[in-house]
Amino acid sequence: AQTVTQSQPEMSVQEAETVTLSCTYDTSENNYYLFWYKQPPSRQMILVIRQEAYKQQNATENRFSVNFQKAAKSFSLKISDSQLGDTAMYFCAFMEHTGNQFYFGTGTSLTVIP
Amino acid sequence: GAVVSQHPSWVICKSGTSVKIECRSLDFQATTMFWYRQFPKQSLMLMATSNEGSKATYEQGVEKDKFLINHASLTLSTLTVTSAHPEDSSFYICSATGGGAADTQYFGPGTRLTVL
Numbered sequence: 001a002q003t004v005t006q007s008q009p010e011m012s013v014q015e016a017e018t019v020t021l022s023c024t025y026d027t028s029e030n031n032y033y034l035f036w037y038k039q040p041p042s043r044q045m046i047l048v049i050r051q052e053a054y055k056q057q058n059a060t061e062n063r064f065s066v067n068f069q070k071a072a073k074s075f076s077l078k079i080s081d082s083q084l085g086d087t088a089m090y091f092c093a094f095m096e097h098t099g100n101q102f103y104f105g106t107g108t109s110l111t112v113i114p
Numbered sequence: 115g116a117v118v119s120q121h122p123s124w125v126i127c128k129s130g131t132s133v134k135i136e137c138r139s140l141d142f143q144a145t146t147m148f149w150y151r152q153f154p155k156q157s158l159m160l161m162a163t164s165n166e167g168s169k170a171t172y173e174q175g176v177e178k179d180k181f182l183i184n185h186a187s188l189t190l191s192t193l194t195v196t197s198a199h200p201e202d203s204s205f206y207i208c209s210a211t212g213g214g215a216a217d218t219q220y221f222g223p224g225t226r227l228t229v230l
Contacts, residue, residue, distance in 0.1 A: 033217055043152075043205060045221035091157060095217070102148075102219055104157045 002027050004094050006105035013082045014113050020067075021077045021108045023092030029053075031097035034068065034075045039107075040088040048090070051075065053097075082112045117141050118210050120222035127198055128230055135193045135225045137208030143188035144210035148219065149181075152205045164191055188212070198229045 003026045013019035025034070036048040051059045051068050058066050063080045079086055092105040117140040127133050137147060146165050150158040162178075164170035164185035172178045180202075182194040191210075195202055205226050209219040 035218070037221075042223070043207075044223045045158075045207065045209070047218060047220065050218060093219075095219075097217075101160065101163065106157045109155075 002029075002094055002096070002103045004092050004103050004105040006090075006092055006108050008108045009106070010109045010111070012111040012113055013079075015082055015084060017082055018078060018080045019082055019110065021079075021090050021092075021110065023075045023077070023105055025073050025075065025092075025094045025103075027073070027094065027096070029096050033095045033097065034066075035093040035095070035102075036064070036066070036075075036077045037091045037093060038086075038088045039091065040085075045091075049077065079110075084112050084114060086110060087112045116218075116220040118144075118208065118220050118222040120208055120225050122225060123223060124226045124228075126228045126230065129199050130197055132194055132196045133198055133227060135195075135206055135208075135227075137191045137193070137210070137222050139189045139210045139212065139220075142210075143212050144191070145188065145212040146210065147185055147191040148209045148211075149183060149191075149193050150207045150209070152207060152224075154205075158207060161193075195227065198227070200229045203227055203229045 005024045032053045034051045038046045038048050049061045065078045067076045089107045091107045094103045119138045121136045149161045161176045162170045162172045164183050166188050170183035185191040207224040209221040
């Protein structure tokens, strides 16, 4: 069974600083997708970044980047120049290449402090 | 692109009544839609997966007769909570994949259900 682990229930960061959220997963598959979703207080789930396992290059979206370590089954999210609007729950998710079901982590609540 | 809407955003109903929640993909054809339930400060719990034109696949422990799911078209899925009770009060979120977004789930804004 696939499992996704987020070991940091809560984190905080000063505005303009950098923070890294951790995520590990367990799978026997070789080809899959990994995602980070953000859920702000509005509760709308927003896709932050997506990584395909067969791509070695780490995905980047503006201030958001990932450190994808396939051998270690690790997929951390780095937020640079943190902004107040980054305050939200962040969920890591895994999907097999041949399937369409997501496996979510338990989430990390991030607070950006002004 | 890849916008998913839900209606209503908030509904309050009396115990014993049924409530229908709609999930629509606005700019793509959603071959698969998912329904989740989320309790406060918790992760999303998958309730069921539905493919257009076929019966939904329910997760273990989810009562299919209580949570009726219909995916009648490539842009619409509905979740009906039948004979709702206070313990059904929760936040329900749908998501969709399909077309150019086949390998990514795009989420609706969610529906807050309160059963009195």
